[in-house]
Amino acid sequence: MIAKGGRQLDRSAMHLLHRAGQCATDIFLVEARLSGLTPRQFAVLTTIAEEEGLTQTELVERTGIDRSTLADIVARLLGRGLIQRRRAKEDARAYAIKLTAQGWKSLRDAEPGAVSADSRLLAVLPPAKRQDFLESLNLIVDTIRK
Numbered sequence: 001m002i003a004k005g006g007r008q009l010d011r012s013a014m015h016l017l018h019r020a021g022q023c024a025t026d027i028f029l030v031e032a033r034l035s036g037l038t039p040r041q042f043a044v045l046t047t048i049a050e051e052e053g054l055t056q057t058e059l060v061e062r063t064g065i066d067r068s069t070l071a072d073i074v075a076r077l078l079g080r081g082l083i084q085r086r087r088a089k090e091d092a093r094a095y096a097i098k099l100t101a102q103g104w105k106s107l108r109d110a111e112p113g114a115v116s117a118d119s120r121l122l123a124v125l126p127p128a129k130r131q132d133f134l135e136s137l138n139l140i141v142d143t144i145r146k
Helices: 013-031 039-050 056-063 067-079 101-123 127-144
Strands: 083-087 095-099
Touching: 013 039, 013 101, 039 056, 039 067, 039 095, 039 101, 056 067, 056 095, 067 083, 095 101, 101 127
Parallel strands: none
Antiparallel strands: 083 095
């Protein structure tokens, strides 16, 4: 049954996660504005920094970003000179992606904003619930992605 006054959405995990994601993006864009990166670009650069030489398929697996969106992000990052790609040694059909010097700089420039965005998001929760919240989000992601 549909509740009056939009109350049904107040109990919808799907809707609330989407809205929380929008809030997180807005906060990131303010906090990391000088970097010129979006949250997804930051996630891709962070993932590459943690394990250089990943293919686009591996980036899809690690970030959860769909293939077509990731391809667009990679094209934009290539265009900005933040990443480079070369044919992977293991699979000549795939590209291994690495950060350029400018990519490392952009990532370093964005990190304080990303940390600040995370802090602002978690600050709305009581300190005792913050770790549980992060563990719950990880549980959702890890369980559903399997």
